Amino acid sequence: MEENSMYDKLLLLPLFQGLCKEDFTNILEKVKLHFQKYPTGHYIARQDDACNSLTFVLQGKVLSESTDKTHHYTLYETLDAPHVIEPYSLFGMHPQYNASYSALSSTHIVTIDKSYVLAELSKYTIFQLNFVNLLCNRTQTFYRRMWNTHIGNTQEKIINFLLLRCATTSGYKKLHARMEDLANLLDDTRINISKVLNDWKQQGLVSLSRREIEIPDMNALLTHNQSTDNI
Numbered sequence: 473m474e475e476n477s478m479y480d481k482l483l484l485l486p487l488f489q490g491l492c493k494e495d496f497t498n499i500l501e502k503v504k505l506h507f508q509k510y511p512t513g514h515y516i517a518r519q520d521d522a523c524n525s526l527t528f529v530l531q532g533k534v535l536s537e538s539t540d541k542t543h544h545y546t547l548y549e550t551l552d553a554p555h556v557i558e559p560y561s562l563f564g565m566h567p568q569y570n571a572s573y574s575a576l577s578s579t580h581i582v583t584i585d586k587s588y589v590l591a592e593l594s595k596y597t598i599f600q601l602n603f604v605n606l607l608c609n610r611t612q613t614f615y616r617r618m619w620n621t622h623i624g625n626t627q628e629k630i631i632n633f634l635l636l637r638c639a640t641t642s643g644y645k646k647l648h649a650r651m652e653d654l655a656n657l658l659d660d661t662r663i664n665i666s667k668v669l670n671d672w673k674q675q676g677l678v679s680l681s682r683r684e685i686e687i688p689d690m691n692a693l694l695t696h697n698q699s700t701d702n703i
Contacts, residue, residue: 478507478582481530481554486606490598502592506583510575516557519572523561525583529553532579536639538571543657545649547637549690550576558639560607562586571639626664631697633658634690642691648684672696 482488483496491499506525510516510532517527519539531553539546551557551573561569584593593599617636624632633654638645647654655662669685672678677693679686687693 478530478580482528482582484554485528485556487526487556487559487599487602489602491596495596495598499593499596503584503588506585508581508583510579510581512575512577514575516573516575516579516581517569519569521569523558523567523569525585526559526562526589527557528582528584529555529557530580530582533576534579535574535576536571537574538637544653545647545657547634548644548646548648549638549640550644551639552643553579559603560610562589626658626660626668627697627700629658629660630665630668631694634687638690640690641694643689645687645690646684647687650683 479496479500483491488496516534517523519537529551533553534551534555534557536549536551537546538548557573558569558571561567614636617632623629634645634647635641649657651662651665655665658665669678669680672693673680675696677687677696679688
């Protein structure tokens with residue numbers, strides 16, 4: 473991947489949008505960028521590891537794997553470039569990754585150490601605003617979905633459960649969980665959940681196997697849910 477192409481892709485990310493070319497050039501002169509290439513199957517970061525840098529996926533596809541040992545489920549999703557991996561985990565009381573990330577294809581990564589974020593990037597008002605907006609948008613979305621977790625019909629409960637835990641609202645998702653555990657999490661019955669899942673399966677929105685729910689396209693499921701709400 474050519475260096476100029478990498479810089480162009482960085483500018484597409486929300487954290488750098490609005491920066492003028494001169495400011496971005498100054499950043500590149502002062503901030504040390506670590507360029508890495510990960511082959512298919514290699515881990516970029518692991519759940520519970522310390523998050524000490526901003527990590528940008530500039531090319532390729534990444535698999536996110538998040539396990540909740542308390543409630544006995546694992547959520548997988550694919551993330552396409554360009555993407556920033558958990559910028560909200562860089563600061564706070566627990567600066568750790570909430571999921572593991574591995575390369576699904578040859579993947580190009582750029583990382584910026586936390587020290588450079590504090591010493592250099594924080595000098596640029598546009599970057600500060602972008603970072604704050606990103607954190608605020610996530611917090612507001614998270615708060616809104618938290619209130620809706622156990623509200624609505626079974627279909628809405630399942631979708632809200634997924635949205636609350638997914639990094640994006642599109643692309644491939646897979647939930648590995650026992651039906652009993654999912655029913656307890658949603659405060660619903662196994663019968664209701666099975667009925668909704670089998671209905672989605674008949675419409676080609678999900679694939680079902682033992683303890684696994686695969687969603688080829690989350691956006692298609694959301695669109696279906698919105699259309700049924702309007703009926």
